[in-house]
């Protein structure tokens with residue numbers, strides 16, 4: 001994901017701002033990292049450049 005996406009995305013639970021923690025990035029894109037909600041503290045993983053913004057319960061359902 002591009003870092004500019006941070007202006008657009010927000011916590012799906014409370015629409016609050018997300019904080020970006022970059023684990024791996026190239027020139028333009030964040031490839032791996034974590035998004036942390038500044039309001040509820042929920043974390044959302046970024047894997048293969050794609051932020052997973054599903055709420056935690058839905059994430060488990062999708063995996064099952």
Ligand SMILES: [Zn+2]
Pocket residue numbers: 011012013014015016037038039040041042
């Ligand atoms: Zn939140």
